[in-house]
Amino acid sequence: MMRKSDSVGGKYVSDIQQLKDELEQLEKRNRDLTLLLESAFELKSGLTSMDHPFPINVIHSLVIALDSRDPYTSGHSSRVALYSLWIARELGIGEEECKHFYRSALMHDIGKIGVPDRVLLKTERLNDEEFQSMISHTIIGARILSNVEPLERMIQATEVAKYHHEKMDGSGYPEGLVGESIPFYARIVAVADAFDAMTTDRPYSLGISCQDGVEEIVRCKGSHFDPVVVEAFKNVMQVRNYLKGGDIDSPYIFE
Numbered sequence: 001m002m003r004k005s006d007s008v009g010g011k012y013v014s015d016i017q018q019l020k021d022e023l024e025q026l027e028k029r030n031r032d033l034t035l036l037l038e039s040a041f042e043l044k045s046g047l048t049s050m051d052h053p054f055p056i057n058v059i060h061s062l063v064i065a066l067d068s069r070d071p072y073t074s075g076h077s078s079r080v081a082l083y084s085l086w087i088a089r090e091l092g093i094g095e096e097e098c099k100h101f102y103r104s105a106l107m108h109d110i111g112k113i114g115v116p117d118r119v120l121l122k123t124e125r126l127n128d129e130e131f132q133s134m135i136s137h138t139i140i141g142a143r144i145l146s147n148v149e150p151l152e153r154m155i156q157a158t159e160v161a162k163y164h165h166e167k168m169d170g171s172g173y174p175e176g177l178v179g180e181s182i183p184f185y186a187r188i189v190a191v192a193d194a195f196d197a198m199t200t201d202r203p204y205s206l207g208i209s210c211q212d213g214v215e216e217i218v219r220c221k222g223s224h225f226d227p228v229v230v231e232a233f234k235n236v237m238q239v240r241n242y243l244k245g246g247d248i249d250s251p252y253i254f255e
């Protein structure tokens with residue numbers, strides 16, 4: 001027979017578990033908002049740093065339009081741009097070029113504007129036709145960006161949009177490029193993009209922890225991802241303590 005103290009003890013344990021779950025969700029939310037804030041700061045600080053053929057307010061509007069299509073991936077573009085920027089800085093790329101790259105990374109998924117809702121929002125496994133439609137966002141994005149004048153200033157953004165799903169072993173898309181034939185900046189965004197996809201909650205699965213996400217990226221070093229980019233990414237995440245705590249007063253935030 002169950003004693004009263006057992007049921008009280010059981011309720012106590014389930015209350016504790018519920019509080020732990022809620023705390024975990026709040027920590028995740030805090031982390032996401034901190035990242036969005038930092039990304040917005042980068043966007044703002046880039047306003048006066050250089051001329052870009054795509055006005056920043058237009059980029060911002062496009063990203064908002066994209067994010068509003070799918071609430072579950074809201075903030076994805078901003079986080080990927082921020083991770084990409086951190087990697088670029090870690091690799092010693094000059095600040096002006098980093099700012100330019102940040103804008104390119106923000107627009108990496110812009111082609112998803114051309115993917116129908118029935119594919120973009122589908123939570124079950126995509127069939128072949130739907131998968132082809134989904135992967136066409138790389139080509140559509142490149143087509144959108146490559147038409148912006150002056151063309152030479154849009155080469156990087158176009159390459160990032162087109163090639164951020166390529167893999168080092170040639171198993172990616174849309175062209176199955178191998179190794180260093182994948183444009184360098186697309187190789188950076190590939191790491192940032194995969195990490196964000198793994199660590200973000202979806203309607204059908206919970207995201208893994210940032211530490212596990214980094215380990216998974218490291219596991220795919222050389223096969224999927226550029227080893228040099230992976231090492232830089234690993235360093236960045238170690239220094240940032242795997243984004244634990246969303247500590248806005250961290251010396252590494254707003255540096």
Ligand SMILES: [Fe+2]
Binds near residue numbers: 165
């Ligand atoms: Fe993408």
